[in-house]
Amino acid sequence: MTVTTDDTTHSHVQVAQAAQPAAQAHGQQHPIKLYLLVWGLLFVLSACSYLVDYFDFQGYLRWFLIIVFMLLKAGLIVAVFMHMAWERLALVVAILLPPLAVLVLMAMMAWEGDYTNYLRVIFFGA
Amino acid sequence: MTAEPVTTEHVTTESTLRSSLHGMVADWSSDQRSFKSASWGKAMMWIFLVSDTFVFSCFLISYMTVRMSTTVEWPHPSEIFALEIGGKKIPLILIAIMTFDLITSSGTMAMAVNFAYARERRKAAILMLVTAFFGAAFVGMQAFEWTKLIHEGVRPWGNPFGAAQFGSSFFMITGFHGFHVSIGVIFLLIVARAVWRGDYDVGRRGFFTSRKGRYEIVEIMGLYWHFVDLVWVFIFAFFYLW
Numbered sequence: 591m592t593v594t595t596d597d598t599t600h601s602h603v604q605v606a607q608a609a610q611p612a613a614q615a616h617g618q619q620h621p622i623k624l625y626l627l628v629w630g631l632l633f634v635l636s637a638c639s640y641l642v643d644y645f646d647f648q649g650y651l652r653w654f655l656i657i658v659f660m661l662l663k664a665g666l667i668v669a670v671f672m673h674m675a676w677e678r679l680a681l682v683v684a685i686l687l688p689p690l691a692v693l694v695l696m697a698m699m700a701w702e703g704d705y706t707n708y709l710r711v712i713f714f715g716a
Numbered sequence: 717m718t719a720e721p722v723t724t725e726h727v728t729t730e731s732t733l734r735s736s737l738h739g740m741v742a743d744w745s746s747d748q749r750s751f752k753s754a755s756w757g758k759a760m761m762w763i764f765l766v767s768d769t770f771v772f773s774c775f776l777i778s779y780m781t782v783r784m785s786t787t788v789e790w791p792h793p794s795e796i797f798a799l800e801i802g803g804k805k806i807p808l809i810l811i812a813i814m815t816f817d818l819i820t821s822s823g824t825m826a827m828a829v830n831f832a833y834a835r836e837r838r839k840a841a842i843l844m845l846v847t848a849f850f851g852a853a854f855v856g857m858q859a860f861e862w863t864k865l866i867h868e869g870v871r872p873w874g875n876p877f878g879a880a881q882f883g884s885s886f887f888m889i890t891g892f893h894g895f896h897v898s899i900g901v902i903f904l905l906i907v908a909r910a911v912w913r914g915d916y917d918v919g920r921r922g923f924f925t926s927r928k929g930r931y932e933i934v935e936i937m938g939l940y941w942h943f944v945d946l947v948w949v950f951i952f953a954f955f956y957l958w
Contacts, residue, residue: 617833617932625830629823636819636952640812643794643957653958660953664946671826671942673935678753679736680743685762692773699777703784710787 791877821850
């Protein structure tokens with residue numbers, strides 16, 4: 591606390607701080623070293639995904655590598671930069687589970703897209 | 717001074733809370749609030765981000781659908797986003813630079829959160845300004861990319877490289893992401909100003925909410941910024957690399 595103004599301001603700040611529930615008063619503070627490490631890892635992983643394109647890998651190997659590097663990067667960002675690793679399980683589950691429903695929509699639309707493509711080939715002879 | 721509501725009812729220190737699955741059940745079945753370690757501000761930002769996840773998911777899934785269903789060959793992003801540097805054509809280089817730029821901004825943002833909680837407000841504000849600078853640079857590169865593609869004849873309804881749906885997917889997905897980055901830059905500048913002035917030390921009321929802020933706002937701001945980076949990870953993988 592670096593407040594050196596008059597007394598009223600000071601006591602005001604203290605009251606304001608006391609008003610915060612204890613569980614959130616200290617916030618998320620982690621060593622800078624950890625952030626630099628994750629930063630470095632994200633650089634390496636991004637370079638890896640770029641190299642997938644640069645070396646022009648094709649087919650399943652390309653898709654597999656893209657997905658792996660993507661998920662690793664997303665995991666690092668959410669876990670460390672967004673502090674999910676230190677949140678309570680109640681929040682983690684509430685935030686990370688619902689987006690999985692997107693996979694259902696993805697499966698349905700993949701099916702649909704495939705079917706549309708099939709019909710176009712059959713009827714328009716493309 | 718007694719007018720301040722002292723919320724003693726949920727003073728639950730981390731040590732009294734149980735961990736793992738038992739803890740989760742206890743949190744969800746407990747009185748008053750389920751998120752014991754997150755303030756309402758943080759929880760609401762997370763819930764907003766979940767809703768935003770669905771928006772971007774819908775964009776990416778519709779892109780997948782049109783790409784799967786078209787019988788025309790999909791344009792090659794690797795060639796379209798190549799740049800000529802020193803007389804040599806390097807594939808996808810602009811997008812790679814944009815990716816590194818955004819990751820760097822995420823790193824500086826994470827450090828800004830740390831310094832804000834440590835009450836080193838000058839360092840926190842400067843790091844946030846650096847973050848905003850990288851964000852603005854990203855939007856600038858995107859504007860360059862859009863200009864280049866529009867000159868080459870890419871339109872939402874067609875392009876000279878292949879499937880017509882390429883243009884609409886590209887403009888919609890990168891446009892919406894770029895809009896998020898732009899809003900983030902504005903948000904960063906506002907919070908950086910407040911941190912620099914020491915608004916959260918003296919309890920100055922915000923211009924919009926007329927409420928006193930806390931240094932936690934920097935962390936919440938950070939959540940939004942990292943999310944923008946996170947979305948780019950998926951766009952980079954699915955739109956540019958696939």
